[in-house]
Amino acid sequence: MNTIQFRHVLIAVDYDPTAQMVTEQGFSMAKSMGAEVTLLHVIADSTYYTSTGFSPVLGFAGYIDSSQMQLDTVDGLRNAAQFFLDKTKQHLGDANIRTVVNEGAIAGTILETAKEMKADVIVLGSHSQKWLENILVGSVTEEVLKETRIPVFLIPTKKRD
Numbered sequence: 798m799n800t801i802q803f804r805h806v807l808i809a810v811d812y813d814p815t816a817q818m819v820t821e822q823g824f825s826m827a828k829s830m831g832a833e834v835t836l837l838h839v840i841a842d843s844t845y846y847t848s849t850g851f852s853p854v855l856g857f858a859g860y861i862d863s864s865q866m867q868l869d870t871v872d873g874l875r876n877a878a879q880f881f882l883d884k885t886k887q888h889l890g891d892a893n894i895r896t897v898v899n900e901g902a903i904a905g906t907i908l909e910t911a912k913e914m915k916a917d918v919i920v921l922g923s924h925s926q927k928w929l930e931n932i933l934v935g936s937v938t939e940e941v942l943k944e945t946r947i948p949v950f951l952i953p954t955k956k957r958d
Contacts, residue, residue: 803948805833808914810885811937815954817888821922824889829856830903835895835914836885839906840871869951871900875948904940911947918929920955 806827810816820836829832837931875898882896897914899906911919942949 801917803827803830803917804830805813805835805914805916806830806918806950807835807837807907807911808920808922809837809839809910810882811838811903811922813922813954816885818954819920819922819952820885820889823893823950824894826920826950828891832917833893833895834889834891835897835899835910835916836882837899837907837910838882839901839903839910840874840878840900841906842897875900903937904944907937907941908944911945916947918950919945920950920952923951 806823808820808823808827810819812911824834839934878895878898882898886892886894886896895914897910901909906956907919907921910916919941921941938949
């Protein structure tokens with residue numbers, strides 16, 4: 798039996814406060830395999846960032862004071878996302894982590910970035926959502942799973958009881 802060697806791990810993080818858990822667990826897995834790491838954030842819809850329900854901007858409470866950032870333009874969102882990824886990289890303590898901020902449909906952009914970067918595995922957080930939200934909005938995780946040809950490592954982010 799041949800052992801599969803993962804050389805490059807793409808960790809996609811979103812606006813949810815559980816992003817810290819996803820990055821820490823994905824990074825731990827990558828480091829245990831000696832793999833390169835790329836952190837990705839996809840800007841899809843500016844309303845996610847300007848909604849009071851998603852403050853601070855991208856998770857990692859205490860790292861970002863969103864009141865000091867311009868979140869009403871794509872450039873402002875891109876700068877905030879890059880700042881977040883840079884702080885995440887610093888938190889993980891590895892200067893070799895690559896960071897990428899892309900724009901587009903979330904699932905499609907994750908898949909395209911994975912292809913461009915020649916990622917061997919994609920790390921995603923799996924948020925618990927209500928069934929009606931899944932029907933109306935769709936699930937990024939589900940869409941990535943349907944379309945990808947590479948392994949996906951899912952990290953459940955549902956709060957434990």
